Amino acid sequence: EAGVAQSPRYKIIEKRQSVAFWCNPISGHATLYWYQQILGQGPKLLIQFQNNGVVDDSQLPKDRFSAERLKGVDSTLKIQPAKLEDSAVYLCASSPSTVPYEQYFGPGTRLTVT
Amino acid sequence: GDSVTQMEGPVTLSEEAFLTINCTYTATGYPSLFWYVQYPGEGLQLLLKATKADDKGSNKGFEATYRKETTSFHLEKGSVQVSDSAVYFCALSDRGGGNKLTFGTGTQLKVEL
Numbered sequence: 583e584a585g586v587a588q589s590p591r592y593k594i595i596e597k598r599q600s601v602a603f604w605c606n607p608i609s610g611h612a613t614l615y616w617y618q619q620i621l622g623q624g625p626k627l628l629i630q631f632q633n634n635g636v637v638d639d640s641q642l643p644k645d646r647f648s649a650e651r652l653k654g655v656d657s658t659l660k661i662q663p664a665k666l667e668d669s670a671v672y673l674c675a676s677s678p679s680t681v682p683y684e685q686y687f688g689p690g691t692r693l694t695v696t
Numbered sequence: 697g698d699s700v701t702q703m704e705g706p707v708t709l710s711e712e713a714f715l716t717i718n719c720t721y722t723a724t725g726y727p728s729l730f731w732y733v734q735y736p737g738e739g740l741q742l743l744l745k746a747t748k749a750d751d752k753g754s755n756k757g758f759e760a761t762y763r764k765e766t767t768s769f770h771l772e773k774g775s776v777q778v779s780d781s782a783v784y785f786c787a788l789s790d791r792g793g794g795n796k797l798t799f800g801t802g803t804q805l806k807v808e809l
Contacts, residue, residue, distance in 0.1 A: 586739070613795070624700070624785055624799030625740070638796060673740065677795070685797060687732075687740040 584608065586688035588674050594694045600662035603691045607655070607676030613637075614651055615685060616659050617673040625673055631657065664695045698723045702786050702800035709776055709807050717771040717803045719760075719786035727788040729753075729762050729769040730797070734783045743771075743784070776807045 587606040595601050607614050613632050617625035628647065630638040633654040642649070646665070651657040661668055671692050675685040703718040721729065731743040731753070744753035749764035758773045769786060786800040 615797075622801065624787070624801050625797075626799075627796050630796060675740075684742060684745070686742070689737075689739040 586674055586676055586686055588672075588688040588691055590691055591689065592692050592694075594696065595664055597666055597695055598663040600660065601664055601693065602658055602660045603672050603674075603693075605657045605659070605674030605688060607657070607674070608678075608686055610678065611676035611686070612654070612679040613677045614657050615675040615677075616649055616657070617675065619671040619673055619690070621670070628659070661693075664693075666695050669693055669695045698727070698788060698790055698798045700786050700788055700798055700800035702784075702803050705783075705802070705804035707803060707805050709805070711778055711807055711809055712775045713807075715771070715773040715776045715780075715805070717784055717786075717805070719769045719771065719800060721767050721769065721786075721788050723767075723788055723790055723798075725790060726764075727790050729760070730787045730789065731758070731760055731769070731771050732785040732787060732799075734785065734802070736782070740785065776805070778807045778809060781805055781807045 616628045619625040631651040649659045671690040674688045728747045732740045733743045744755040746753040746762035752761045
């Protein structure tokens, strides 16, 4: 079974530029999560989708971050404009509706904002 | 709100030593508890879980017991190997909160020959 796919793996941008990350969850997984992991900290949930609807985006900085999950499969997370403090690893995870508390993580995208 | 506290690392052990990584939590209700592991250059992987009080999760020689009375979920292994070197994250999932995971800050384990 293929795991959660993310791209790109690494990205370096200057502050005030925009960037987008892509995630393809495990086939059949209804729930998709985006986490931000700052160096030395645990992952923090940014947004949770159930199929193509948003369940929780309470910690998403909506003035600069946006996310969508069209057709309930792939998802894109965008940052516009980026700030230095956005430097982090962005993790995508998915879980099946039958075992919702078991999340499967992708390898992450490491973003460096200079 | 929910929170997870882990012992700070790095933890450095010799091969075959006994491992304990402490984890305590604060949550409303009755959360599920997890240990995730992150090997160098890889994504987070679920190591073990426990969904109710007194449950013991186990996998790959690692164990952790859900202790409601002490709000703890300490990770243990009787004999570590060099291949266990990784960062370990304790986490909880509040079933009343959309199954969102709340993570601790992680504990880096280094095992030397």
